[in-house]
Amino acid sequence: MKLLFPLLAMLGGAAVAFQVQINGSLGKRTGVLEASFISFGIGTLALFFIVLFFGKGNFMAVSAVPKWQLFGGLLGAFYVIVTILIVPKLGVAPTLIAVIAGQILLGAIIDHFGLFGGEVKPIDLKKSAAILLLFFSLYLFNHK
Structure with a gap:
């Protein structure tokens, strides 16, 4: 059990390696911002269905959290845009x-x-x- 979380983190990191290459290729065909939007849109749809079938939390709690905690989505969008822009140039x-x-x-x-x-x-x-x-x-x- 002690190795489960580091292994899951490594799996997440491996997924990111695939993601940046896939998104970089998508960005060459559609444009950087467009690829970012497509990537986030598909991710949002996937998460919608995961939450719909498996979620047990409370979306309404979002109104009670400190507003700085909502900034993570913007940082994620920035990350995706940057990697789509950079991967074709650096690898x-x-x-x-x-x-x-x-x-x-x-x-x-x-x-x-x-x-x-x-x-x-x-x-x-x-x-x-x-x-x-x-x-x-x-x-x-x-x-x-």
Whole structure:
């Protein structure tokens, strides 16, 4: 059970690798913003049916949550637009390394300060070294 969540996260990451290539190809044929809209539209339909058949939550609770928590959808749209724009220029792996570098760096900062209600997990020397190595890998992947 302890490995289930990391394995699910890896599966999600693998899905993202497929997604960025598929969306990048779609963007070449339809346009960046159009591909983003199509991708979100199909995702929205899929989630609608999943919620319809399996959801047990309360949509009306959205009116009671802090409004900053609704910003995630905009960030998701920004991410999809950026990857559709970048993948055809860099390729999947360099794009994902850059995405992951941004996620790890900002994730470490969020954890360090306990932002957005998270638990404080300070950046130490080991984490700093890992972040530097990640950025070095980004450099190596993109250096010709």
